[in-house]
Amino acid sequence: MFELRQYFLLFITATIWGSGFVAQKLGMSYISPFAFTFFRTLLGALFLIPVILFIKAHNKKHQIKPRTLNKRYLIIGSICCGFFLILSESLQQFGLVTADVNKASFITSLYMIFVPILGVFLGHRLSLKIIAAVIISCIGLYFFCIKNDVSFEQGDLLVLLCAIGFACHILVIAYFINHVDGVILSCGQFFCASFLGLIMMCLTGFPSAPALIKCIPALLYAGIMSNGIAYTLQIVAQRGINPTIASLILSLESVMGAVFGILFLSESIMSERELFGAALMFSAVILTQIKLRRTKQSE
Template sequence: MKAQMKAQVKTHKLRNTFFLFLTAMIWGAAFVAQSVSMDYIGPFTFICLRSVIGGLFLIPVIIVLDGIRKKSQNESADVVNSENILHIETEEKQRLSWKNKQLIEGGIVCGIFLFFANCFQQTGIQYTTVGKAGFITTFYIIIVPLIGLFFKKYCGILTWISVVIALAGLYFLCITQKLTIQRGDALILCCSVLYAGQILAIDHYNPFVDGVKMSCIQFLTGGILGAVFMLLFENPSIAMILSAAGPILYTGIMSTGVGYTLQIVGQKGLNPTVAALILSLESVFSALSGYVFLHQVLTTRELIGCVLMFIAIVLAQLPDIRRKV
């Protein structure tokens, strides 16, 4: 029985690792869509629409998943005694219920972090390349374990070394020869800090709620906030929105609906820092997508910065990985 449980845990970890890898691919390509969309609409309009589409996309997904769960519970009734069934069903219903206070709270908190992270990223990407935006965004990989210090979570010596290397990488990526940081890079760096907060918030609420439902609430929260900012600061038209329909649909369905849901599901049972390492591959896919679709080529200085950032990202994860072995 124990061997079977260990095998199931290993299978789940492999599946969740694949989900996060797929998420990184989807997000990396999304930088291209985000950049192209800015030719037609403002950042708040884009965030509002992608968030609403992502949230609505998940509603039928949730209905299907709930149906699968009910079928699975009915089948398990034949092999588990009635007392255990009642106990399991009660706990599961509480966790999956829309009335779960932690679900609502977690969705709103994650949605606020995600909205403001998207605001900084969407605004900043107008002033920098897709590849640079991708690598600077993944600085959250360094920030996650550092913030963990405030919650008394272990942080090894390699993490501190990685911080130094990452700072050197950011210098090559962002700082010009006149020792000034470019506007777009500074905005993307702020976005990275907010993404770190969102990752830690997901890790906090994930064990107690249904991840897909929390993801849906997260997006709808972002959509409402986006609508408020859109109406206050922008004047979108139907023609402008239709012109950006392709990028909006990709980011709304794939990057938002599919990607962030895969992140929430994939993070379950994985160390948040290890999860962040896998998600950091987003930076590689963003650079490749920028080169293939937008013909954006990084300078030698920027390539050095990317290499240093990636080395730092990997080093930041090694203490936790070794400890888990």
């Protein structure tokens, strides 16, 4: 039940991130990538402060012993997570300026390949079923996102670097979540990321007041939903979960992004090719769950 709950939280995260593509696309019409990233991460941090205070008061009222806070791990973890978060989000924002959205979604979700590759160097073990699930999911992602154009442009390279950054972000979370509280770690990473984003925005220029006002709805959604809620759910849900399996579930954000694009941006309904690709991706996730259940029964 614990694993199923974690999988469900990761799927909710992917769903929120998918809807966040709509906010990102709209927000990029008004302000620069660094400005958008700075404000969304700052909003995410500010949103979590009352949440942390509420949890603290709730635990005190019901005499629930909170998890021991390791300040050293919290500080280092916040810096590491915040660095890879601001790096990945900025690269993605800049890539989306020129890259096709569908192709950018495909390349971004390739972090599910980089997670196991980088994980091997960190001593993570991979079963044949997980490797098969990654391959099936990648094939499904290709059918879902790539239509006719398979050329590689500058924006695509930035998004590819973004995928590597997100893979590092997932692996860093997988390490530090075993030592600190997930919600506090999430808040810490947002403050670190917003600080770095502020520096980059100061170097590249502030957005105008009229443009910022027009961007407020997109910033509120990306800051509160995609960052404050979704990234926190990701951190909490990754506790005790294989990071490769987590990356497979999170990669479903591309499918959910297409669904929300149809609902809110009047984009075309998914073709048979796209539905086939989405089915392969969901099948890959189911395959990892079957593997875990069988292993548990065999023990």
